Amino acid sequence: MVDFIRETIILWPVAIPLAAAAFAAALSGRHGLQRVVTLGAVIMTFAASLLLLSIVLSEGMVAKEFGGWRAPFGIVFMADSFSAAMVTIANLLALCAIIFAQTELRPRQIEAGFHPLFQGLMVGVNGAFLTGDIFNLYVWFEVMLITTLGLITLDRTRAQIDGAIKYAILNLISTILFLMAIGLLYGATGTLNMSDLARVLPETQASAALTISAMMFLVAFGIKSGFFPMFFWLPSSYHTASIIVSAVFAGLLTKVGIYALFRVFTLLFDIDDGAYKPLMAFFAAGTMIFGVFGAAVQWDVRRILSFHIISQIGYIMLGLAVATPLALAGAVFYIFHHIIVKANLFFIAGAIWRATGTFDLRQCGGLIKQSPYLTLLFAIPALSLAGIPPLSGFWAKFMMIDASFRGDAGWLAAVALFVGLLTIFSMSKIWLEAFWKNPPRPIHYRPVPVTVTVPIVTLCIITLTIGFAPDALVRFSQRAATDMADRQAFIALFFDDTDIAEVNQ
Amino acid sequence: MSLIFTTMTRIFFILLLVASIFMLFRGHNNPGGGFIGGLFAALAFALLALSDSVDTARRALMVHPITLLGLGLLLALLSGLPGLFSDSSFLRHWWTSIGALHVGTATIFDVGVFLVVIGGVLSLVFRFYQEEPA
Numbered sequence: 071m072v073d074f075i076r077e078t079i080i081l082w083p084v085a086i087p088l089a090a091a092a093f094a095a096a097l098s099g100r101h102g103l104q105r106v107v108t109l110g111a112v113i114m115t116f117a118a119s120l121l122l123l124s125i126v127l128s129e130g131m132v133a134k135e136f137g138g139w140r141a142p143f144g145i146v147f148m149a150d151s152f153s154a155a156m157v158t159i160a161n162l163l164a165l166c167a168i169i170f171a172q173t174e175l176r177p178r179q180i181e182a183g184f185h186p187l188f189q190g191l192m193v194g195v196n197g198a199f200l201t202g203d204i205f206n207l208y209v210w211f212e213v214m215l216i217t218t219l220g221l222i223t224l225d226r227t228r229a230q231i232d233g234a235i236k237y238a239i240l241n242l243i244s245t246i247l248f249l250m251a252i253g254l255l256y257g258a259t260g261t262l263n264m265s266d267l268a269r270v271l272p273e274t275q276a277s278a279a280l281t282i283s284a285m286m287f288l289v290a291f292g293i294k295s296g297f298f299p300m301f302f303w304l305p306s307s308y309h310t311a312s313i314i315v316s317a318v319f320a321g322l323l324t325k326v327g328i329y330a331l332f333r334v335f336t337l338l339f340d341i342d343d344g345a346y347k348p349l350m351a352f353f354a355a356g357t358m359i360f361g362v363f364g365a366a367v368q369w370d371v372r373r374i375l376s377f378h379i380i381s382q383i384g385y386i387m388l389g390l391a392v393a394t395p396l397a398l399a400g401a402v403f404y405i406f407h408h409i410i411v412k413a414n415l416f417f418i419a420g421a422i423w424r425a426t427g428t429f430d431l432r433q434c435g436g437l438i439k440q441s442p443y444l445t446l447l448f449a450i451p452a453l454s455l456a457g458i459p460p461l462s463g464f465w466a467k468f469m470m471i472d473a474s475f476r477g478d479a480g481w482l483a484a485v486a487l488f489v490g491l492l493t494i495f496s497m498s499k500i501w502l503e504a505f506w507k508n509p510p511r512p513i514h515y516r517p518v519p520v521t522v523t524v525p526i527v528t529l530c531i532i533t534l535t536i537g538f539a540p541d542a543l544v545r546f547s548q549r550a551a552t553d554m555a556d557r558q559a560f561i562a563l564f565f566d567d568t569d570i571a572e573v574n575q
Numbered sequence: 576m577s578l579i580f581t582t583m584t585r586i587f588f589i590l591l592l593v594a595s596i597f598m599l600f601r602g603h604n605n606p607g608g609g610f611i612g613g614l615f616a617a618l619a620f621a622l623l624a625l626s627d628s629v630d631t632a633r634r635a636l637m638v639h640p641i642t643l644l645g646l647g648l649l650l651a652l653l654s655g656l657p658g659l660f661s662d663s664s665f666l667r668h669w670w671t672s673i674g675a676l677h678v679g680t681a682t683i684f685d686v687g688v689f690l691v692v693i694g695g696v697l698s699l700v701f702r703f704y705q706e707e708p709a
Contacts, residue, residue, distance in 0.1 A: 077663045085665070089652055095645025095694075138658065138667035186645065 079125055080134045080147045082118035083157050083196040086111055091189035101177065104185040111189060112168045115196070116161040119154070126154040131553070133202065133563040141202075141564035142263035148202035148563055152402060152550040156199045156329055159406055163321045163413050164192050166525035170417055171314045173519045174424075179224045179312060187224075190217040191318070198326050202563075204252055204338075205262045207330060211248065211294070215241050218323065222311045233307035240303040244293035251286035254279045255338075265564050268337050268557045284339045288349070291334070294327030297387070298356030301380045305364060308379075309372035309429075313420035316372060320379055321413030325405055328386050332401070336555045341393045351391035355485045358384030362492040369431050371419040371504070374496055375412070378455065381489055382408050388470050388486065392477035398551035400469030403543060407454070407466040407536060414451040414529035418444070421526065422504055424518045431500065435509035444518060445505045450530045452497040454537065457490045462536035465544070584626035591619035599689050600682075609685035613692025620693070621700045629705050632697075640698035647690025654683035 075082075090111030097103045126132055126149055133148040135141055149157070168188075175184060194214035201207050215238075222234040256262055258279050259270045274280065289300070296304045304324070308316050335341045341350075361381025368374045386408065389401025419429065421444055426434040438445045454461035457468075467490055474483035536543055553559065595615030602608025624632035636643070657680050658667030670679035 074660075074663065078659060078665070081659070081665050085652070089649065092645045092648035092652060096642050096649060098639060098641040098645065135664065136666050138662060138664045183641065186641075 075121070076125060078134070079118065079122045080132050080149055080200060083115055083122065083161065084147075084193055084200065086115045086118060087189045087192040087196065091186045091193060094185035094189055095183075098183070098186070099181075101180050104180065105172075108168055108185045108189060112161065112165045112192075115192065116158075116165050119158040119161045119196075122149060123151075123154040123158045126151055131559060131563055135564075142261045142266035145206050146202040146263060146265075146564065147200045148265070148560070149200055150550070150553040150559070151546070152332075152554045153199045153329070155402075155406070155546070155550060156325070157196050159409050160195050160199065160322055161192070163318060163409060164188075166413070166417070166528060167314050167318045169521055170317070170420065170525045172521040174312075174314055174420060174522065182224045182226065183220060184224060187217045187220040188318075191221065195322050195326055199329060202264050203262055204255065204264055204267065204334075208245070208248055208252060211245055211326075211330075214323070214326065215245060218319065221315045221319075222307060224312055224315065227310070230310045233310035236303045237307040240293055240300070244290045247286045247293075248290035251283045251290060254283035254286070258283070263564070264333070264337055265560045269561045269565060271338055272340075281344070284334075284346070287334050287339075288331070288346075291327045291331040292353065295324040295331065296327075296357070296361075296380045296383050297353045298360045298380070298384070301357070301361070301383075304380060305368075305373055305376040308376045309370055313372070313416060313423065316376075317413045317416035317420070320375065320416050321409045324379055324383055325409055328383065328405065332390065332398075332554065335390055336398070337557060337560060341390060347391060347393060350387060350393075351479065351482055354384050354387035354391045355482060356384070357381065357387060358485055358489045362489045362496070365496045366492065371422060371429050371431060371500060372416070374431075374500065375415050375419060378493065378496065379412060381493065382412065382455070384489070385467070385470055385486060388474060388479075388482055391482060392473050392479050394473060394477045395548070395551050395555070397470070397473035397477055398554060399544070399547040400466070400473045402547040402550045402554075403469055404466040406543065406547075407462040407533075410529050410532050410536075411451040411454050411463060414526060414533070415448075415455065417522070417526050417529070418448050418451065421447075421518050421522050424522060425515055426504075426509075426513050427516070431503035433510065434504050434513065435507040436513065437505045440515045441518065443523075447523070447526050447530055448501070448505065450533055452501065454533050456494040456497050458494075460537045462533045462540070464537070465540040469544070469547075581626045584622050588619050588623055591615050591622070595619065595689075599685060602685060603677075603681065609688030610692055612685075613689045614696065616689070617693045617696035617700065620697055621704075624701060624704045629701050633701065636697065640694045640701065642694070643690050644694030644698065647687045647692075647694060649687070650690060651684050651687030654680045654687060 090107050093107045094104045097107065131148060131150050133146060136145045191214060194210045194217060197210035197213065198207055201210060219234050219238055222237060223230045258277060259267060259274055261267055261270055293300045308319055311319065341347060358381050361377050361384060365374045365377035368377060386401050386404050389397045422434065423429055425437060425441060425444065428434050450461065454463040457463040467486065471483045471486050474486065595612045598607040598615055599609060599612030602612065620632045620636055623635055655666040657669050659665045668679045668681040670677065
């Protein structure tokens with residue numbers, strides 16, 4: 071039994087949420103049972119992803135071919151340390167969100183299908199992280215798109231439908247571009263398996279089709295992850311969804327786009343080729359600056375945080391713009407730090423709403439007297455996001471800026487530092503308005519339930535742990551960056567030396 | 576709705592359901608399969624909803640479309656398990672021959688798809704056809 075689980079471990083992070091989505095849909099109308107199914111599923115999926123991570127760390131990459139079809143003909147799953155860690159952290163976040171949802175979910179939202187849709191989203195996210203086939207990645211993106219649309223419109227308000235339509239249109243453009251890029255790539259190489267592509271692409275003659283395909287991948291994933299100048303869908307849709315949903319979106323969705331971008335530009339295309347790097351640098355700088363300026367004029371906590379997702383995505387993009395091993399490691403570190411901190415800030419926005427009944431900073435205030443603990447819990451991720459030592463954000467920014475200077479991209483480092491300063495401005499705005507100032511008119515404060523504080527405290531503890539002992543995660547990020555760029559290891563997963571020799575002849 | 580439409584729907588309802596089952600099972604080697612079969616069956620119920628009322632169609636379907644969707648998904652997932660346990664390869668199907676008939680666990684997968692398509696399409700169609708309570 072143990073051997074069997076080890077053998078099939080890579081399937082479970084997708085199979086468990088899929089089964090849970092099926093059960094939750096079949097049990098529609100029975101809220102109690104649905105809740106048990108979802109809670110059990112997120113715990114089991116998190117356990118499975120931890121096991122996957124430990125196996126990958128101790129024994130190297132894990133791979134699986136579906137339906138008994140050999141690669142490159144069948145669909146494959148593969149996990150290196152980067153994707154296994156992404157799966158783990160995604161499912162940790164899902165667990166936190168479901169705990170948060172225990173008291174915050176309204177019966178109407180459950181009626182509208184929260185449980186099956188949420189599990190469906192996790193199927194898509196985990197599938198996107200684990201797949202080893204570029205067309206299969208497209209399928210998981212579609213799964214995510216459909217379920218996110220359902221999740222945004224849970225309450226069926228006018229604002230939500232407006233947000234969902236903006237989200238849908240830009241993301242449909244993105245998926246169409248993605249599909250066309252896959253088509254061109256397949257036309258040029260005749261294969262869709264990522265390991266096979268890593269083997270074939272360096273031997274393929276450079277052509278216009280390949281360059282266009284790479285650009286389309288860049289734009290498609292760019293829209294998904296909210297790059298400048300294609301980020302407008304993000305701040306106009308995230309804040310309309312219910313706060314549980316926004317927190318999960320903020321933590322995961324843009325990061326799936328970023329993950330796919332890193333995969334494609336490390337495993338398939340050579341980032342050092344041609345004009346990719348200056349283009350990435352342009353995107354990174356624009357994303358950082360416009361995101362943080364966008365946040366400066368907002369008054370809704372959720373909108374401020376949404377714009378900050380964008381500026382933080384710019385920091386992660388720095389990793390590909392510089393593209394040294396150091397910069398890639400910094401980007402991996404940054405992704406982990408960002409998922410935890412950003413989702414936590416959204417949870418705290420939910421707690422602020424619980425306590426004061428509003429998301430508008432102008433309306434609330436006085437929380438420092440009412441709930442000093444919440445104030446402390448806000449300070450940790452907020453200061454971490456701004457990059458104040460010794461919290462996790464400091465190390466993340468330090469690694470990125472250090473790598474930029476060493477990688478001859480001093481101007482990017484300067485932009486990053488400047489944007490960091492503006493981030494402090496936004497965070498102090500939330501601090502001053504929601505916690506420090508006296509409310510403009512008396513507020514009836516409500517207590518914050520324990521299920522809301524548990525996820526916030528958990529994520530705060532992780533932020534603090536990374537902050538005070540960054541060593542382990544830095545070393546892990548370096549390993550993930552090396553694994554990510556190691557084409558030979560990916561090829562060796564499915565093709566032995568004799569296959570390669572045949573191709574070379 | 577017109578009398579002709581209402582009367583013909585009774586016949587078409589049966590015909591479409593029979594055709595959907597036929598499509599479902601010929602699908603392995605010929606054009607057809609769970610997806611197309613599911614669309615046929617969903618069309619049968621959509622016609623009933625249009626000619627009679629959504630409530631009649633819901634009663635004829637007996638279970639809620641979303642429940643059907645969940646059951647179908649579950650069935651598709653279960654069809655992958657035998658291969659997982661025998662060869663630890665998910666969705667590797669078992670095949671056997673009964674006389675000239677070649678059957679396998681892939682059929683269960685197709686039935687699952689069939690149910691998912693009926694459930695998915697009908698949950699949309701019923702919502703559209705439903706008259707808002709005044």
